[in-house]
Amino acid sequence: MKHRVYRIAVHIVPRAGLLDPQGDTITDALHSLGFKHVQSVHVGRHIVIETEAPDALQAETAVQEMCEKLLANPVTEDFEITSAVPV
Amino acid sequence: MKFGIVTFPGSNCDYDAYRAVVDQLRAEATYLWHKTEDLEGVDVVVLPGGFSYGDYLRAGAIARFSPIMRQVVEHARRGGPVLAICNGFQIACEAGLLPGALVRNAGMRFVSDAVHLRVENAGTLFTSGYEQGAVLRIPIAHGEGRYVADSTTIGRLEDDDRIVFRYCDPAGAVTGDANPNGSMRGIAGIVSDEGNVLGMMPHPERAVDPLLGPPDGLPLFESLLARMAV
Numbered sequence: 001m002k003h004r005v006y007r008i009a010v011h012i013v014p015r016a017g018l019l020d021p022q023g024d025t026i027t028d029a030l031h032s033l034g035f036k037h038v039q040s041v042h043v044g045r046h047i048v049i050e051t052e053a054p055d056a057l058q059a060e061t062a063v064q065e066m067c068e069k070l071l072a073n074p075v076t077e078d079f080e081i082t083s084a085v086p087v
Numbered sequence: 088m089k090f091g092i093v094t095f096p097g098s099n100c101d102y103d104a105y106r107a108v109v110d111q112l113r114a115e116a117t118y119l120w121h122k123t124e125d126l127e128g129v130d131v132v133v134l135p136g137g138f139s140y141g142d143y144l145r146a147g148a149i150a151r152f153s154p155i156m157r158q159v160v161e162h163a164r165r166g167g168p169v170l171a172i173c174n175g176f177q178i179a180c181e182a183g184l185l186p187g188a189l190v191r192n193a194g195m196r197f198v199s200d201a202v203h204l205r206v207e208n209a210g211t212l213f214t215s216g217y218e219q220g221a222v223l224r225i226p227i228a229h230g231e232g233r234y235v236a237d238s239t240t241i242g243r244l245e246d247d248d249r250i251v252f253r254y255c256d257p258a259g260a261v262t263g264d265a266n267p268n269g270s271m272r273g274i275a276g277i278v279s280d281e282g283n284v285l286g287m288m289p290h291p292e293r294a295v296d297p298l299l300g301p302p303d304g305l306p307l308f309e310s311l312l313a314r315m316a317v
């Protein structure tokens with residue numbers, strides 16, 4: 001089967017409930033700027049991957065595995081994968 | 088008895104660890120470049136502090152893929168001692184040698200200071216030279232040293248006496264104020280299930296020469312030497 005290149009984005013954020021001092025600091029800064037309605041901020045990582053795969057599903061499955069094995073720390077982080085888009 | 092000190096790109100405490108072993112402990116040490124797959128027959132592996140691979144992705148996340156880590160994991164599986172300090176502790180967690188993870192300090196600051204530690208378990212390979220409950224003064228220098236783990240893991244560490252050091256005040260009380268980074272249960276150091284891998288954020292190798300303050304880190308190295316000589 002012919003492979004093509006897919007682009008997939010990964011959002012990684014601190015596990016809900018874990019103290020996120022970076023997010024808390026930014027929340028405070030936003031409050032002092034006048035954005036009083038901000039409830040919380042969480043700072044994570046955004047990773048964009050381009051990978052070859054036979055189809056979108058297999059590209060997403062591979063990225064799921066990359067997250068579990070390297071990109072996110074299962075102890076402290078949650079991740080979300082966006083749908084694969086052909087490049 | 089020989090110590091092998093692993094140098095990753097970005098390690099910066101490897102030299103201190105080497106000098107602690109050679110000058111103060113009067114034992115043999117060698118550097119092990121991270122690309123090698125040969126531990127050169129060393130008895131103890133030291134994963135030193137620093138910023139391996141620039142802390143890219145997460146502290147320690149990339150170093151665990153260095154060729155030498157396969158051998159370090161194998162050494163640990165055979166029961167060989169591994170002393171993982173600071174960035175080494177982060178690497179050991181990422182490599183699965185120790186449970187949990189080290190994340191950004193609660194106070195958002197990089198903390199470089201001398202802190203007090205209480206010896207919670209003087210029965211390990213690394214701590215037999217200390218009195219149970221002894222209060223040590225050892226430097227720390229890290230931005231990501233807050234130990235976290237799920238409650239099951241924390242419970243197991245507590246039940247099995249695997250928490251070896253906790254941050255404390257000068258009198259030995261484990262308090263929130265004495266905790267420099269927000270680590271769960273004031274954890275500063277833990278050992279693996281089998282007790283042969285010690286991970287700690289403080290730097291015992293920086294507290295071995297009386298010229299630089301109390302040499303409270305030296306008994307840790309002496310404990311290893313004494314145990315390995317048997």
